Amino acid sequence: MSTLPFSKISEPLNALLVAIGLVTVAALTTPDMAGQSRLILKVLLAGIWAAYVLQLIETLIVHRTKAVRDRVLEIAVDLLAVLVPLAAFLFVGGRDQSLYCAIWLLKPLRGSTFFRLLGRVLSKEARNLLGVTSIFGIVLFGAALAAYLIERDVQPDKFGSIPLAMWWAVVTLSTTGYGDEIPQSFAGRVLAGLVMMSGIGIFALWAGILATGFYEEVRRQDFVRNWQLVAAVPLFQKLGSAALIEIVRALRPRIVPAGSVICRKGDTGDQMFFIVEGRVTVATPQPVELGSGSFFGEMALISGEPRSATVSAVTEVSLLSLYSADFQMLSSSSPEIADVIRKTALERRGGTPKA
The missing domain is CATH 1.10.287.70 (Helix Hairpins)
Known part of the structure; x- marks a missing residue:
């Protein structure tokens, strides 16, 4: 089923709607506000409430069965954001009706990675x-x-x-x-x-x-993410768990937007790169594209020479970078990997230089 637009209210937009709603609630507590201004503010609150109603409806329609159970917090917050102001409108009289819209303070909780992280930390500790x-x-x-x-x-x-x-x-x-x-x-x-x-x-x-x-918790998440990235590189797939752990600790993930220059010809190189996803182009007399599983920049680590070519991202590229000090560690702990890198570097040096 296609996703309706209100389910994709972004976190910044959610925060903006909450901020507008709370400022409006605060303004409505002013005793000497003119009747027309008060009416405009109440209409504004009603508009925000209507947006949250549509968001709730879409969430219940699209994310059903198991997906609903996995998103209990989000659905509960969406329900409270709709039902509490509605109940106040139906059963509470006077100017205190708008105060119940303060329940929208919970809206930033839905889908927030920070609060999920906080929940895991509190649970473990x-x-x-x-x-x-x-x-x-x-x-x-x-x-x-x-x-x-x-x-x-x-x-x-x-x-x-x-x-x-x-x-x-x-x-x-x-x-x-x-x-x-x-x-x-x-x-x-x-x-x-x-x-x-x-x-x-x-x-x-x-x-x-x-x-x-x-x-x-952050270190655990980073380790799991880096493990998945490293495991996706064919060069490392034959390594045992112990060697793979050392590689995970040595490599640094990096995301490069499409069109960005990763390294320039003539620069001093202190790191090489492994491509996890995406494609890069090597600016040689006959430009070469490298894709997932390839690596480049190894010449600067092995020979100490400046970069021999400029490398740019054709698409958004997920990279793993290996610094020279970590390359020395890799050479001692996994000589077979280092040998493959050195062999590739010599082949490239004898043929068309690539980085």
């Missing part, structure tokens, strides 16, 4: 995050209890109960320090200092766990 959260709760309650015992007779209006002292504990543990509740006794101030230092450590743990989780 849930145990560690829960452990730090437990420490936070223990320290929070302990600080409120201690503040209650120390300050309840000095400031009964602010520390007269544990729930009252809890606000001070939250503000102090988070190192926000609003200053609306300050211990008066010496023991209370010592307690405040200890709670602040504990808060710094706890939030540092949270940040460290999340940073490590993001790093590991």
